[in-house]
Amino acid sequence: MSSSAEGAPAAALNDASVVKQPESSLPALISPSKQQQGPAARRDSANDSRVLKLKGLPYTTSEQQVLDFFVGYNVNEVAFVYEPDGRPSGLAFAEFATREEALQALSKNGEYLGDRYVRLLHVPKQEMEEQVRLGTLAIPGAQAKMRQKIMRGMMQVMPHGYAPAATPAAPMAVIGTDSKTIKIRGLPFRATPLDIFNFFENYAVIAESLQLGVDALGRPSGEAWLTFSSSDEALRAVRERNRHYLGNRYLELSLT
Template structure:
């Protein structure tokens, strides 16, 4: 479900976070995935064919509202295939910047056309970026998630942890912060110490049928879901995942909204 292949700058695409590779070397031509579909950049029959290796399809945003969500960024780039959104933090606070990885290199040109368009009352600057800048930001975020530069104050994190510890477990967990390219197999691998089936994993979608970055997982029993909380704030791809005790009612409501 993640990018595979090599990029024009010669890198092998391995992410700096050790938990998982976002991009894998393959002996075949460059393949990518977006919204559940695959494509091959150097297929001569493709409208997005390139001679040689394609550029890495990433742009950088600046001036985002501080309450900005992934859904806001997705709407800002409505019509484009978004593979990943990485918000940039400095000293534990959102900086108003983000990196957006797109499905095809040609979509970078369309994204640049939205430079200085508004998101709410803010106008957003959109720049071309590079693979190295994106992966440097990933490394910083992974370091933050491990405590190198806490993204929350110690008091706020302690409060959140206490609330999670005291919550009643029903066997259902809600996941937040998933990469948009993550699929059920990635979530099963994330919880590989537990017996899960694809039917027990529910990736939520918005009204346009796009992933929201959240999912619900049904465990065999409340004891398993409580034990799985040890994975809270661990990384999947470039993202650290937050886990919350949930319920069948919340699961049903979230699934029905995406239908």
């Protein structure tokens, strides 16, 4: 009898060791904001979304090509995602008129656009907005229109050694002061469009004119071209910002 009496506390202890915490106490351990950010909350957000994420796009894809890919569906907006060096990433977002259309458009998952098949994912709109906030497209405040134009693929990437077709480079001896476009040399290789716009934040630039140079391997060449609202504004930028630093490198500016 003594042995059974002695074993009773041990059995009680073992039982207590496997008792789970009441579910009612769990919210005290996890804040409501954290609960909302869990997988279930993200699924709910995606279920209500009108946005599809496109993966595997050809790097030269235009907005019109995406619209043609979704012919028969009402697409409100197409937004492209760029790498930090300004090159296309092959990712884009398409926002449809309704959630139902977005879900129907998923039937095109795996179809080809050009020579590449496209993967489609139904994602929360917040994912698209997060790309804008965190990516190279994060141009706040007064730069919002610039951001929208860049998102629509209006920024160009130029091969090394080529000047923009609209503003061909002329010999230095004959360059006048009536040009609205400047050539930028010495950019850090990791410089983003946002970095360049911030460098010229006190000047009136034409955002969609920004053209980044790349070498034969598609890597940043450290060159860019940017057009200003007037020749006077371009000249002022050259005079005031030439040889100023962006990051740890100074930039050489010249009219083209």
